[in-house]
Amino acid sequence: MKILDVLQKEAVLTDLKSQDKKGVIEELAMPLARIAKTDHHGLVRVLMERERLGSTGIGGGIGIPHGKIRNLDSLLVGFGMSHEGVNFESIDGRPTHIFFLLITPENSTGPHLKLLGRIARMLKNEFFREKLLSAVNRDEVFDIIREEDESF
Numbered sequence: 734m735k736i737l738d739v740l741q742k743e744a745v746l747t748d749l750k751s752q753d754k755k756g757v758i759e760e761l762a763m764p765l766a767r768i769a770k771t772d773h774h775g776l777v778r779v780l781m782e783r784e785r786l787g788s789t790g791i792g793g794g795i796g797i798p799h800g801k802i803r804n805l806d807s808l809l810v811g812f813g814m815s816h817e818g819v820n821f822e823s824i825d826g827r828p829t830h831i832f833f834l835l836i837t838p839e840n841s842t843g844p845h846l847k848l849l850g851r852i853a854r855m856l857k858n859e860f861f862r863e864k865l866l867s868a869v870n871r872d873e874v875f876d877i878i879r880e881e882d883e884s885f
Contacts, residue, residue, distance in 0.1 A: 734848055736810060736833075736855075736882045737875075741768050744811030745871035749832070754788075754821050755781060758798055761813045761834040769805055769836065776802060776836065790823030795856050797849060799835035808837045808844055812874060814865065831856065831865055855881055 744764035751757045766773040779800040790796045811834040818828025837845040868874045
């Protein structure tokens with residue numbers, strides 16, 4: 734599965750305003766809750782419960798919050814970027830700048846784990862991360878992800 738199969742263009746946020754984990758998750762969840770026709774507060778609660786199990790700030794300025802929700806037909810992905818960086822309780826203790834948010838149907842396991850792995854592997858490419866951080870709008874972000882996704 735490619736990221737572009739599930740990345741929602743309207744859920745690409747290039748200028749996150751929040752300075753903490755909960756705020757970023759609330760911002761990232763807003764467009765996906767609208768697309769999924771699910772309750773925003775319920776989605777945030779699920780994502781924060783997952784964070785309590787262990788931070789999804791994987792280091793290197795990257796966060797991949799994710800959670801499973803009821804009554805969702807298919808996996809959805811959003812993207813967010815914070816130029817200033819956010820204290821996301823990352824494993825390396827450094828600020829987090831790049832976020833991919835995944836929400837999956839409650840009974841899904843395989844596709845969501847494969848996509849998490851794909852995103853993590855793509856983000857190991859420093860040049861890809863730098864290109865994302867230099868993007869100025871959602872169309873640019875989408876094109877950068879498409880280019881990397883197709884070559885991966």
